[in-house]
Amino acid sequence: MSFIENPELRRAFTDFFTKESPVEKLRATENSDNPIVGFDSNLWEKVRTLGIPGLAIEGASLSDLAVIAECAGRQLAPVPIVESFVALRLIDRVDKKQITKKMISGESIVTISLSPVKNMSASLVPAGLISDAVVALSGNDLIIAKSESKYIATVAPSSMGQVSFVDHEVLENGLIAQSAFDEALTDWRILRASALVGLGNGALALGIEYVQSRQQFDVPVGSFQAVQHQLADLATDHQGASLLVTAAATETDVSRRALLARMAYWFAGRSARAITKTVLHFHGGYGFMLEYDPQLFFRLATAWSIELGDPASELNSLADELDLSGWVLPDLYPSSFRLEVRKFLAANCPPEVVEKAHSSGTMHNWELHRALAHQGLLAADWPVEMGGQNRNPGEMFELGEELARVGAPIDGWGISNLVAHTLNRVGTEAQKKEIIPSILRGEVLCALGYSEPDAGSDVAATITFAQSCGDDWIINGQKVFTTLAHESNYIFLLTRTNRELSKHRGLTMFLVPTNTPGLEVVPIETLGGERTNMTFYSDVRVHDSCRVGEINGGWDVMGVALAYERNPTMVGELGLLCAQFAAWARESGALERPAVRARLASAVVDYQVGRLFGGQLTAKVAQGELPYLEGSMAKLFASEALVRAASDFVDATGASGQLALGSPGAPGGGWIEHAHRHAQVTTIHAGTSEIQRSIIAERGLGLPRSRGN
Numbered sequence: 001m002s003f004i005e006n007p008e009l010r011r012a013f014t015d016f017f018t019k020e021s022p023v024e025k026l027r028a029t030e031n032s033d034n035p036i037v038g039f040d041s042n043l044w045e046k047v048r049t050l051g052i053p054g055l056a057i058e059g060a061s062l063s064d065l066a067v068i069a070e071c072a073g074r075q076l077a078p079v080p081i082v083e084s085f086v087a088l089r090l091i092d093r094v095d096k097k098q099i100t101k102k103m104i105s106g107e108s109i110v111t112i113s114l115s116p117v118k119n120m121s122a123s124l125v126p127a128g129l130i131s132d133a134v135v136a137l138s139g140n141d142l143i144i145a146k147s148e149s150k151y152i153a154t155v156a157p158s159s160m161g162q163v164s165f166v167d168h169e170v171l172e173n174g175l176i177a178q179s180a181f182d183e184a185l186t187d188w189r190i191l192r193a194s195a196l197v198g199l200g201n202g203a204l205a206l207g208i209e210y211v212q213s214r215q216q217f218d219v220p221v222g223s224f225q226a227v228q229h230q231l232a233d234l235a236t237d238h239q240g241a242s243l244l245v246t247a248a249a250t251e252t253d254v255s256r257r258a259l260l261a262r263m264a265y266w267f268a269g270r271s272a273r274a275i276t277k278t279v280l281h282f283h284g285g286y287g288f289m290l291e292y293d294p295q296l297f298f299r300l301a302t303a304w305s306i307e308l309g310d311p312a313s314e315l316n317s318l319a320d321e322l323d324l325s326g327w328v329l330p331d332l333y334p335s336s337f338r339l340e341v342r343k344f345l346a347a348n349c350p351p352e353v354v355e356k357a358h359s360s361g362t363m364h365n366w367e368l369h370r371a372l373a374h375q376g377l378l379a380a381d382w383p384v385e386m387g388g389q390n391r392n393p394g395e396m397f398e399l400g401e402e403l404a405r406v407g408a409p410i411d412g413w414g415i416s417n418l419v420a421h422t423l424n425r426v427g428t429e430a431q432k433k434e435i436i437p438s439i440l441r442g443e444v445l446c447a448l449g450y451s452e453p454d455a456g457s458d459v460a461a462t463i464t465f466a467q468s469c470g471d472d473w474i475i476n477g478q479k480v481f482t483t484l485a486h487e488s489n490y491i492f493l494l495t496r497t498n499r500e501l502s503k504h505r506g507l508t509m510f511l512v513p514t515n516t517p518g519l520e521v522v523p524i525e526t527l528g529g530e531r532t533n534m535t536f537y538s539d540v541r542v543h544d545s546c547r548v549g550e551i552n553g554g555w556d557v558m559g560v561a562l563a564y565e566r567n568p569t570m571v572g573e574l575g576l577l578c579a580q581f582a583a584w585a586r587e588s589g590a591l592e593r594p595a596v597r598a599r600l601a602s603a604v605v606d607y608q609v610g611r612l613f614g615g616q617l618t619a620k621v622a623q624g625e626l627p628y629l630e631g632s633m634a635k636l637f638a639s640e641a642l643v644r645a646a647s648d649f650v651d652a653t654g655a656s657g658q659l660a661l662g663s664p665g666a667p668g669g670g671w672i673e674h675a676h677r678h679a680q681v682t683t684i685h686a687g688t689s690e691i692q693r694s695i696i697a698e699r700g701l702g703l704p705r706s707r708g709n
Ligand SMILES: Cc1cc2nc3c(=O)[nH]c(=O)nc-3n(C[C@H](O)[C@H](O)[C@H](O)COP(=O)(O)OP(=O)(O)OC[C@H]3O[C@@H](n4cnc5c(N)ncnc54)[C@H](O)[C@@H]3O)c2cc1C
Pocket: 225, 447, 448, 449, 450, 451, 453, 455, 456, 457, 458, 480, 481, 482, 483, 484, 526, 530, 532, 681, 684, 685, 686, 687, 688, 689, 690, 691, 694, 706, 707, 708
């Protein structure tokens, strides 16, 4: 069983390194009385006693080794874990006979030279100072060599050495040697990325602890939003790095693993660098004192993230590999469900449907909606007895991806489905019996009536009032941005029902039929082309059976609905945008430009990370839980990544990027320009990025509430 499936084993390694390798151990290796900087021989003895080096070739998978590298990385353990794992796996791949018992036990340390040998010497060999043997590429040969090494001072405490080979044996040559070495570099990227994730984790913990205890202006500095929001961004990227490393380490297809490894190493390096830089900063002047730990994390993150060269070059190499494989990672084995959905969309969602949605601004198409219902896809995640297909969250994720891939206008479905799920949790029996089935049959659409002119992010400040009147309620007020109200049968309306109670307690939710007299819908046009609406309520009378949840319990209902809303459809939009941009860049020749390649590669990495966040979200839902934190991270990451990519891409199109959607000659048919306008709003609706950051800071990092009451 892999360590990933077995949290006990992960915990055991975490405990081991936490106990045996406090960060001071690394600092101590810089003392003048320590024989070798960056190496603690006592700790290595303990690592050996546990049999860790030998796990590289027996008893552990690559993902298991990644877990160990992460645990060691968190503590900046001054032992050559990654070096020996990679070297042993490489020798094992090409010539098992060369592996000695001493190597397996770690008595002989073996390492790898990341750069090719020149004149029988190699510079910057990781763990070169302490190794008994080095595996390296020398011309066409893969060699294993005994070596003499010289100390070189480096940015971080490290046993890196300048190595001269005194005696060597050829393990393999030619193409086999090269491909074995390439595979070893893939291992290196994955394991080092994992160590960087561990390092980032350790640095984040250090930063969070410090900002909670350090007081300025009579409050913890961690209560300032400027501090919290940066930490929330870092924690989100860090989580993304962790997901990407796991994806790379568990990937079984060799070429796909190589791609994911490059992504993971680049992304984890960038994340760890950003974390350590910020944590250093949040320690104020003290972070720079050598007695404090942040500077150690900072130095090591720098070293680890550039040891394979300029990260920008890594990104360009990634672009080359992506180019060969079709840019956006293809699904090697699309499931039968995906194929079924693709077939359905080919028949029911031609480009005209998408174009019509964009020209009207209404991201809903009744024909498509009904066809989805007819196919059983509208209710795909619902039980069979409710007309659904009982699809699991993973399949729902696939469905969402396929819909996004063709740009299907499905906002109406998304909103109505979240209302249906909320009713299923908190609605009355009558609502469950009548309204949910009509939503799932594709007959009924819902809009969300939360936002008001003076109640946006602080939606609990709602003043639209519902007055009890016998068995009825009379509603007066105004909502803004009630998207799709002009197509909907119901508005899921948040109202105030008690002005005496506290802000969050005096709210009640209703499902208001849009044909009720007194309800008026007025269009709003927006930057991204989407139509939304103002909705006005003048003595709108609804029966109490329209109430959802308890009287004055509207905030609890909102909590359920919001958890369902943070499913980030922007990831699919990002994938589609990457594909559109790649097609334009190839056709126009812009892809030849390194800056364009790097932009595309960076966006594709974000897309992969966004997908993994989506997977994490669906896994949480599969456990029957509401994904509050996961939802916020997924939404924040996806929307900010979409904004980044759209901005990068529109820049890359240059002056012609000004040509609007529909103009002849507009790059990518104008979809890039359109995406740039549309992307901005994704950081606003369904909770702005600032609100998501606050939620992450509070729920994920345990920092005090900073967004008012
Ligand atoms: C195209 C579109 C469609 C929409 N669809 C719907 C819909 O269907 N139903 C619906 O109810 N609403 C909808 N909305 C509304 C959307 O949810 C709100 O716009 C959003 O919640 C922000 O509210 P606001 O616009 O009032 O901005 P404000 O809340 O006034 O925020 C202004 C700025 O201040 C920042 N800010 C606010 N509070 C804090 C804080 N505590 N800490 C730090 N920064 C803060 C925000 O992040 C933002 O940058 C839609 C909006 C748009 C643009």
